[in-house]
Amino acid sequence: MxxxxxxxxxxxxxxxxxxxLYYYRxxxxxxxxxxxxxxxxICIIITTIDGANKKAQEIFEALGPDSIIVFGGxxxxxxxxxxxxxxxxxxxxxxxxxxxxxxxxxxxxxxNVTMRYKDRNWQTQVVGSTMNYFESMSWGFQAGxxxxxxxxxxxxxxxxxxxxxxxxxxxxxxxxxxxxxxGKLPTKVIGVLEEKGGSTGGHIDDRVIMPLTTVxxxxxxxxxxxxxxxxxxxRDLDKTIEDVRAVLRANHxxxxxxxxxxxxxxxxxxxxxxxxxxxxxxxxLGTASVVALVVSGxxxxxLFYLTIQERxxxxxxxxxxGATRKGILLSFLFESILITFIGGIAGILLSVILGGTFEKxxxxxxxxxxxxxxxxxxxxxxxxxxxxxxxxxxxxxxxxIEAIRG
Numbered sequence: 347m348x349x350x351x352x353x354x355x356x357x358x359x360x361x362x363x364x365x366x367l368y369y370y371r372x373x374x375x376x377x378x379x380x381x382x383x384x385x386x387x388i389c390i391i392i393t394t395i396d397g398a399n400k401k402a403q404e405i406f407e408a409l410g411p412d413s414i415i416v417f418g419g420x421x422x423x424x425x426x427x428x429x430x431x432x433x434x435x436x437x438x439x440x441x442x443x444x445x446x447x448x449x450x451x452x453x454x455x456x457x458n459v460t461m462r463y464k465d466r467n468w469q470t471q472v473v474g475s476t477m478n479y480f481e482s483m484s485w486g487f488q489a490g491x492x493x494x495x496x497x498x499x500x501x502x503x504x505x506x507x508x509x510x511x512x513x514x515x516x517x518x519x520x521x522x523x524x525x526x527x528x529g530k531l532p533t534k535v536i537g538v539l540e541e542k543g544g545s546t547g548g549h550i551d552d553r554v555i556m557p558l559t560t561v562x563x564x565x566x567x568x569x570x571x572x573x574x575x576x577x578x579x580x581r582d583l584d585k586t587i588e589d590v591r592a593v594l595r596a597n598h599x600x601x602x603x604x605x606x607x608x609x610x611x612x613x614x615x616x617x618x619x620x621x622x623x624x625x626x627x628x629x630x631l632g633t634a635s636v637v638a639l640v641v642s643g644x645x646x647x648x649l650f651y652l653t654i655q656e657r658x659x660x661x662x663x664x665x666x667x668g669a670t671r672k673g674i675l676l677s678f679l680f681e682s683i684l685i686t687f688i689g690g691i692a693g694i695l696l697s698v699i700l701g702g703t704f705e706k707x708x709x710x711x712x713x714x715x716x717x718x719x720x721x722x723x724x725x726x727x728x729x730x731x732x733x734x735x736x737x738x739x740x741x742x743x744x745x746x747i748e749a750i751r752g
Contacts, residue, residue, distance in 0.1 A: 377649055378689045380642025381729060385693025385722045386700075390712075392721055393697065397713040414577040414587055416441070416594070417609040431571040432607040437597050438575050444589050446581030451475060451482045452558055453574040456566050461515060461554065462527040468514040471553045472528060474561025480506075480539075482576060490522050490537030493557050501559040503533040509541035510552035528554060529565055583612055642689070643733035646682055650737035654678075654744075661744050675742035682734025683727060690726025694719060 418433035438452050454474040461468045473479070480492050493504050505528060512521055521535045533556070542550050562569050579586040587610055594608050595601075654661070661674060698714060 374649070374685055377642055377646040378685055378692070380645055381686045381689025381726060382692040382696065384636075384642060384729070385690045385726060386696045388725055389694055389697030389718050389722055390700075392718045393712040393714050396715060396717075400713055412578050412580065412583065413613045414579065414583070414590060415611045416575045416577070416590065417611070418571065418573060418607075420605050420607045420609060431568075432598065433572045433575065434570060434597070435572055437594060438572060440593050440597060441575060441577060441590060444577075444579075444586065444593060446579040446586050446589075447577050448580055449478065449482065449578035451478050451576040452572055453479070453576070454558060454561055454566070454568065454571070455573040456561060459529050459554075459565070460527075461511065463515040463524065466515050466517075468511060470508075470511055472561060472565060473553050473555045474558040474565070475555055476558055479555060482578075485542070486540045488538050488540050489520075490535070493536060498557040498559055501557060501563050503528075503531055503560060503564065504536045504556065505533045506537035506539060506555045507535055508539050508551040508553045508555075510549050511554055512538050528556070531564055583614070587612060642686075643729050646685060646730075646733040647737055650678060650682065650734060651740070654737060654741050657741075658744060661741055665744070671742040674744075675738045678738035678741050679731065679734050682738070683730035686726045686730035686733075687723070690722050693726075694722050 416433060416437075418431055420432075435452075438450065441447065442450050452475065456472045456474070458469050459472045461470060477492060477495065477498055479485075480487075487506075488509070490506065492506065493502070496502070497504050505526070507515070507521065507526075515521070515526060516524070521538055524535050525532050526535060527533070539551070539555075556565075577586075577590065591606065591610060595606065598607055600606065664674065697718070
């Protein structure tokens with residue numbers, strides 16, 4: 347019987363709060379919107395950072411902790427988009443003899459090459475590589491296989507296409523054995539790669555991979571330079587990088603304080619880069635979310651200060667009929683928390699809806715987890731408590747006789 351009475355009182359309490367919020371719905375919606383935007387920003391922060399960290403870990407594992415990547419062009423040259431053809435085929439031959447190197451992958455990339463199949467066109471990156479490209483990148487096939495040693499030696503016009511290229515050119519049609527135009531070269535499709543998803547700096551699935559010999563001799567006519575060399579070492583990574591730098595500087599005649607005309611990256615740099623990106627996202631979006639929550643908190647507090655004046659007589663009557671100060675305080679506090687709680691749920695739902703849009707537009711990987719819900723609801727609750735506590739205390743201190751007279 348007592349339990350039933352308590353449940354009935356609670357139901358009446360909730361119904362009364364909902365009626366009050368509906369009466370002041372204009373102000374409530376304004377405050378609710380601020381909370382929603384703040385929580386949305388928080389959800390985007392968490393999902394983006396988690397997604398970026400996961401993607402970085404995947405790349406790190408794919409490259410391996412023993413990987414070194416050498417690009418043509420120095421840091422300044424790459425930043426200014428100056429001449430990047432500085433890494434020679436002969437450099438790769440010298441690097442293969444560096445102590446500790448046990449694997450080498452040579453790459454030449456040609457950007458913005460037009461692919462054609464029937465009436466469909468698509469511009470993408472063509473990657474000419476040695477046969478160990480797919481194994482080194484830990485990249486599996488959804489259909490077909492890698493080109494053979496004979497294909498490589500004879501510069502055959504064969505290619506493996508990324509999942510994005512497959513979608514754009516074939517649209518669920520079987521691609522194996524079909525001929526596409528790579529630039530002006532008729533090329534046979536022998537494989538379709540598994541989808542890896544978006545990545546910073548471009549869509550990793552948007553590429554066509556061909557034998558290095560085919561690309562350098564039949565598409566770009568460039569047999570002297572490479573775009574990139576990927577090395578693997580069983581020695582200490584930093585010591586191997588020092589030796590690689592020394593070999594390249596000697597080959598390129600760089601002495602004294604002359605800047606490198608090449609760029610060296612390791613798998614460690616990828617993790618460091620993602621850490622910087624995550625920090626920037628945290629700073630930018632964190633500031634936006636805090637501002638939104640603070641503004642919505644002020645609006646909510648002002649809303650309750652205004653409603654206290656308008657509801658002063660109602661508060662006095664409730665006190666005269668036996669409502670305690672604690673009851674009045676909890677009533678106002680519950681109203682505040684309910685607004686921010688609903689705003690928090692709306693922010694979470696918006697982040698789920700917009701998450702896919704952000705990934706497609708900006709290639710930002712996002713990973714939604716239960717942690718997002720916990721943090722969002724915690725921030726919602728704290729915003730409701732902090733913004734509603736002072737007005738609730740003020741309302742609870744109103745004396746019944748003064749309120750009724752007022």
